[in-house]
Amino acid sequence: MVNAFKKFIFSLCCCLLTLNLFACRDVSLNTVTTDGIDPSPNPTSPYEYHRIHSRDGIGKFYLGREIAKIMGHTEMMWLERPSRQTQERPNQAIEALDLQPTDTVADIGAGTGYFSFRIAARIPEGTVFAVDIQPEMVDVLEFLKTENQVKNLEPILGTPKDPQLPEGSIDLALMVDAYHEFEYPQELMEHLFQALKPGGRVVLLEYRRENPLIPIKTLHKMTQQQAKREMAAVGLTWRETLNDLPNQHFMVFERPKQPI
Numbered sequence: 001m002v003n004a005f006k007k008f009i010f011s012l013c014c015c016l017l018t019l020n021l022f023a024c025r026d027v028s029l030n031t032v033t034t035d036g037i038d039p040s041p042n043p044t045s046p047y048e049y050h051r052i053h054s055r056d057g058i059g060k061f062y063l064g065r066e067i068a069k070i071m072g073h074t075e076m077m078w079l080e081r082p083s084r085q086t087q088e089r090p091n092q093a094i095e096a097l098d099l100q101p102t103d104t105v106a107d108i109g110a111g112t113g114y115f116s117f118r119i120a121a122r123i124p125e126g127t128v129f130a131v132d133i134q135p136e137m138v139d140v141l142e143f144l145k146t147e148n149q150v151k152n153l154e155p156i157l158g159t160p161k162d163p164q165l166p167e168g169s170i171d172l173a174l175m176v177d178a179y180h181e182f183e184y185p186q187e188l189m190e191h192l193f194q195a196l197k198p199g200g201r202v203v204l205l206e207y208r209r210e211n212p213l214i215p216i217k218t219l220h221k222m223t224q225q226q227a228k229r230e231m232a233a234v235g236l237t238w239r240e241t242l243n244d245l246p247n248q249h250f251m252v253f254e255r256p257k258q259p260i
């Protein structure tokens with residue numbers, strides 16, 4: 001009896017140790033019932049759902065990549081941290097966008113508008129659509145637009161699948177540190193493709209996953225290879241990657257001028 005009890009305690013300790021090791025390795029054993037998880041198998045879906053997955057992800061995989069958990073609005077001040085100036089060099093990134101004064105730009109996953117407002121100031125005759133799916137982020141965009149009397153920026157409440165942009169209207173769509181957490185990347189990008197003008201560009205800024213020394217959670221980084229795969233899946237053509245930023249890929253894609 002005493003031996004059986006000792007064995008039980010030993011097994012329990014082993015289980016707990018194993019679970020703890022998993023947790024330390026960025027992996028969690030989640031019950032797959034959280035938001036964004038569709039437990040019903042759908043053979044036509046581009047997504048896979050895994051019960052064992054990173055604790056920073058939602059257990060949903062697209063073309064082999066686990067989608068990251070969304071950055072909630074309560075963390076919005078992180079987006080305005082002064083260290084972004086050195087980590088991301090936003091002015092240099094915006095310079096590289098090669099904006100034209102009359103451009104129509106969409107900032108998808110705009111957050112507090114860290115990039116949207118800086119871009120709006122550069123294109124006084126153009127328009128910036130600042131899209132986010134969190135109403136609290138859109139409220140902040142509205143507040144800052146009014147507070148700073150910015151006339152050429154339109155906050156838009158998108159849905160996880162659709163940025164709600166007019167078809168054929170966008171010269172440049174920008175996504176900074178955001179795409180990796182889109183819950184429906186394929187549907188979102190298909191809508192965005194339709195919103196682009198023929199020849200319109202998509203610029204994707206993502207922390208470089210190839211470099212393990214960049215101190216950002218793995219699921220919040222992307223490799224170039226993966227980004228190219230996902231953009232190609234919706235018909236976008238890779239044009240170039242600029243490697244001047246300290247931590248991020250600056251990847252340029254294009255909607256082909258002629259239908260393929």
Ligand SMILES: C[S@@+](CC[C@H](N)C(=O)[O-])C[C@H]1O[C@@H](n2cnc3c(N)ncnc32)[C@H](O)[C@@H]1O
Pocket residue numbers: 070071079108109110111112113114115131132133134137158159160161163175176177178181182183184188
């Ligand atoms: C990490 S923040 C980056 C914000 C901003 N781009 C910046 O660099 O400061 C990512 C933002 O993407 C938004 N987001 C997530 N999924 C989205 C979707 N499907 N469409 C639009 N925005 C989305 C989130 O609500 C969040 O505000």
